[in-house]
Amino acid sequence: MNVRLSYVLGLLSAVAVSSLPLNGVTAQEAVERRVNELLGQMTLEEKVGQLNLVSHGPPLRWEDISEGKAGAVLNFNNAEDVARAQALVQQSRLKIPLLYGLDVLHGFRTQFPLPLGEAAAFNRRISFLASEWAAKEASYVGVNWTFAPMADLSRDSRWGRIVEGFGEDPYLGSVLTAARVEGFRKGGLAAATKHFAGYGAPQGGRDYDTTYIPRAEMYDTYLPSFRAAAEAGSASFMAAFNALNGEPSTANAWLLTDVLRKQWGFDGFVTSDWVGIGELVNHGVAADGAEAARKAILAGVDMDMMGQLYIRHLPDEVRAGRVPESVIDESVRRILRTKMRLGLFEQPAIDPKRTDANFPSKEARQAAREVARETLVLLQNKDDLLPVKSGTRSIAVIGPLADAPQDQMGPHAARGHKEDSVTMLQGIRQRAQSAGITVNHAPACDLMCRSTEQLSAAIEAAKKADLVIAVFGEPQELSGEAASRAYLDLSGKQKEVLEALADTGKPIALVVIGGRPQVLNSLVERIPSILMAWYPGTEGGNAVADVLFGDFNPSGKLPLTWPRATGQLPMYYNRLPSSRPTLPNNRFTLQYIDEAITPLYPFGWGLSYTQFAYSDATIGQKQLDAGQMLDVSVNVTNKGSRAGQEVVQLYTRDPVASRSRPLRQLKAFEKISLNPGETKRVSLRVPVESLGFHLDDGSYVVEAGAIQVFVGGSSLAGQVGEVEIVKTISLPPDERRASASTSVVQ
Numbered sequence: 001m002n003v004r005l006s007y008v009l010g011l012l013s014a015v016a017v018s019s020l021p022l023n024g025v026t027a028q029e030a031v032e033r034r035v036n037e038l039l040g041q042m043t044l045e046e047k048v049g050q051l052n053l054v055s056h057g058p059p060l061r062w063e064d065i066s067e068g069k070a071g072a073v074l075n076f077n078n079a080e081d082v083a084r085a086q087a088l089v090q091q092s093r094l095k096i097p098l099l100y101g102l103d104v105l106h107g108f109r110t111q112f113p114l115p116l117g118e119a120a121a122f123n124r125r126i127s128f129l130a131s132e133w134a135a136k137e138a139s140y141v142g143v144n145w146t147f148a149p150m151a152d153l154s155r156d157s158r159w160g161r162i163v164e165g166f167g168e169d170p171y172l173g174s175v176l177t178a179a180r181v182e183g184f185r186k187g188g189l190a191a192a193t194k195h196f197a198g199y200g201a202p203q204g205g206r207d208y209d210t211t212y213i214p215r216a217e218m219y220d221t222y223l224p225s226f227r228a229a230a231e232a233g234s235a236s237f238m239a240a241f242n243a244l245n246g247e248p249s250t251a252n253a254w255l256l257t258d259v260l261r262k263q264w265g266f267d268g269f270v271t272s273d274w275v276g277i278g279e280l281v282n283h284g285v286a287a288d289g290a291e292a293a294r295k296a297i298l299a300g301v302d303m304d305m306m307g308q309l310y311i312r313h314l315p316d317e318v319r320a321g322r323v324p325e326s327v328i329d330e331s332v333r334r335i336l337r338t339k340m341r342l343g344l345f346e347q348p349a350i351d352p353k354r355t356d357a358n359f360p361s362k363e364a365r366q367a368a369r370e371v372a373r374e375t376l377v378l379l380q381n382k383d384d385l386l387p388v389k390s391g392t393r394s395i396a397v398i399g400p401l402a403d404a405p406q407d408q409m410g411p412h413a414a415r416g417h418k419e420d421s422v423t424m425l426q427g428i429r430q431r432a433q434s435a436g437i438t439v440n441h442a443p444a445c446d447l448m449c450r451s452t453e454q455l456s457a458a459i460e461a462a463k464k465a466d467l468v469i470a471v472f473g474e475p476q477e478l479s480g481e482a483a484s485r486a487y488l489d490l491s492g493k494q495k496e497v498l499e500a501l502a503d504t505g506k507p508i509a510l511v512v513i514g515g516r517p518q519v520l521n522s523l524v525e526r527i528p529s530i531l532m533a534w535y536p537g538t539e540g541g542n543a544v545a546d547v548l549f550g551d552f553n554p555s556g557k558l559p560l561t562w563p564r565a566t567g568q569l570p571m572y573y574n575r576l577p578s579s580r581p582t583l584p585n586n587r588f589t590l591q592y593i594d595e596a597i598t599p600l601y602p603f604g605w606g607l608s609y610t611q612f613a614y615s616d617a618t619i620g621q622k623q624l625d626a627g628q629m630l631d632v633s634v635n636v637t638n639k640g641s642r643a644g645q646e647v648v649q650l651y652t653r654d655p656v657a658s659r660s661r662p663l664r665q666l667k668a669f670e671k672i673s674l675n676p677g678e679t680k681r682v683s684l685r686v687p688v689e690s691l692g693f694h695l696d697d698g699s700y701v702v703e704a705g706a707i708q709v710f711v712g713g714s715s716l717a718g719q720v721g722e723v724e725i726v727k728t729i730s731l732p733p734d735e736r737r738a739s740a741s742t743s744v745v746q
């Protein structure tokens with residue numbers, strides 16, 4: 001199925017299709033006819049108005065809407081404003097409905113975990129569920145377009161926006177990005193997949209800095225999740241701020257036209273990011289606003305977010321013959337087509353009295369808790385300190401983030417209210433009470449942990465307790481957009497506080513809150529149990545308590561590599577081999593002289609309260625040709641005494657190829673549940689057509705020869721065998737490849 005068709009079919013389930021005639025005319029043809037009829041009635045100014053995206057508050061003049069000078073608006077988050085705008089649309093000459101855009105990333109009123117945490121669930125259903133809920137709440141008050149998902153892969157945790165994406169793996173990212181697009185659509189939001197492209201690899205991890213990525217590497221690593229979004233029916237894309245190999249994404253015809261439209265067949269529209277078109281002047285590729293507008297539209301940016309440059313300059317650019325009117329027409333077509341597919345022309349006016357006051361509902365809370373607990377990653381658990389033992393009588397909950405209702409929602413919390421949050425302290429206290437355990441809380445320091453005036457009270461509380469649950473990490477302010485960090489150590493005096501707590505000799509479980517791995521240094525030796533909780537959202541406290549007390553067995557796996565030191569970054573598991581693989585006693589091999597070469601915790605890592613054993617791996621067919629599947633089956637057994645979930649992961653490596661290939665690459669995964677003593681046989685199937693690599697022109701090659709196969713519970717999985725590709729397969733850039741499939745045999 002090509003992208004266009006899957007997009008239309010995908011949307012048909014969500015839109016008002018009653019207006020689409022059926023008599024021998026496909027839905028797609030009917031939309032195109034309607035688009036062209038409408039376009040034929042539009043003045044040049046009205047056309048350019050459709051390309052204008054303005055934010056609520058200044059600079060939006062409400063009259064712009066009735067005068068046909070805005071095609072979409074953003075930062076609308078309540079029904080009253082949407083109703084007012086809709087009424088103004090009715091006063092405009094052509095009554096073309098608006099898109100109401102908002103950054104609905106991980107919830108609207110009910111906050112779900114940030115996407116990086118969500119990725120740790122390694123669970124398509126969970127990503128779909130979270131996005132569907134976010135969309136249901138947002139669309140209830142009239143929002144119909146979200147600036148999400150963020151499909152930017154990143155290998156560098158210094159970059160604050162790593163929290164908004166799915167981590168470092170292109171396959172995991174593709175699966176989850178597609179699930180998010182579909183979940184948003186099911187809940188009533190059109191997606192704007194962002195930031196196209198390469199934004200997650202800025203030099204030095206500095207937000208807004210430049211990116212150099214060879215084209216083949218773009219295709220192999222940075223573009224697959226965007227392609228997955230297009231195939232899942234993302235209505236739109238957002239161009240990125242960064243320059244890619246010297247060409248700003250906002251004026252990058254290769255990205256926006258050659259790849260997105262010609263190779264992938266995408267026929268929705270592209271918006272710029274916030275004043276991204278004007279920033280072409282800062283990039284030094286345009287002398288002024290007029291040139292910036294011209295370069296952006298000619299490259300394929302259809303909508304100008306907040307720049308007002310299209311509306312100001314494009315009519316003159318057309319009249320002067322510098323921009324053909326046909327280019328404007330094509331951009332307008334893309335926007336009108338999208339609005340029609342979304343059913344906006346048929347949509348009744350919204351009731352302005354609708355509010356989000358009744359959110360979060362009981363069901364939304366349940367979903368938020370279900371999602372959050374799947375995202376928690378148990379990094380270490382020495383001597384099985386967790387879950388909390390039955391004989392425990394008192395717990396000291398220490399740390400400012402234990403009771404930080406705003407911070408646990410994380411950045412980009414849309415209409416999140418901190419009053420809705422169940423904090424870690426509340427969740428733990430409530431659960432402890434039911435078991436007759438007393439809980440004392442001491443923050444130990446302020447949120448940024450600059451002062452330790454309150455440390456002695458915390459030490460006293462710790463000394464009196466049977467168990468210390470310390471909640472530390474990254475306050476929300478340190479994560480997200482414009483929050484690049486040069487040091488990933490626990491900020492302020494947190495390390496000092498945790499060392500002092502460890503000095504008490506009390507057993508400590510550390511819950512880390514934050515948008516990226518924190519450098520833990522010697523705390524790893526001093527603190528037996530560490531649970532990564534990301535920004536767990538509204539129900540975070542209940543979800544964390546569920547896991548700490550063993551009511552839910554942790555099953556999250558790291559969607560990125562956790563470094564030992566900031567200086568190791570960028571660091572990722574699917575790296576190329578070195579000419580000199582690490583030999584511990586040979587300095588002239590791959591290593592640091594002042595730090596280990598290995599990460600602290602590898603990609604795909606995460607413990608459970610039970611243990612899983614892998615056995616009897618078999619590979620179906622050992623000789624593979626085009627159209628066939630690499631078929632691997634393995635038994636997974638729960639060896640412990642608790643039920644649990646395991647993420648079965650399949651990696652491959654092409655050991656000898658015409659160019660150096662990664663040491664391993666995730667190709668399939670399946671999350672399974674196992675009762676104590678139970679064994680399941682899991683089948684993971686990978687199409688041969690995804691075992692190769694791209695060339696710079698976007699074509700794809702699977703070279704004849706051996707492919708090694710690894711299966712296990714993390715990226716350290718052991719090798720289970722080898723297959724042989726019998727002859728080289730070449731695919732053109734626009735060929736859609738099937739994706740992995742998995743199954744579980746009881």
Ligand code: BGC
Binds near residue numbers: 194273
């Ligand atoms: C961000 C986008 C966001 C937009 C609108 C920009 O600063 O880069 O990701 O969607 O603002 O809020």
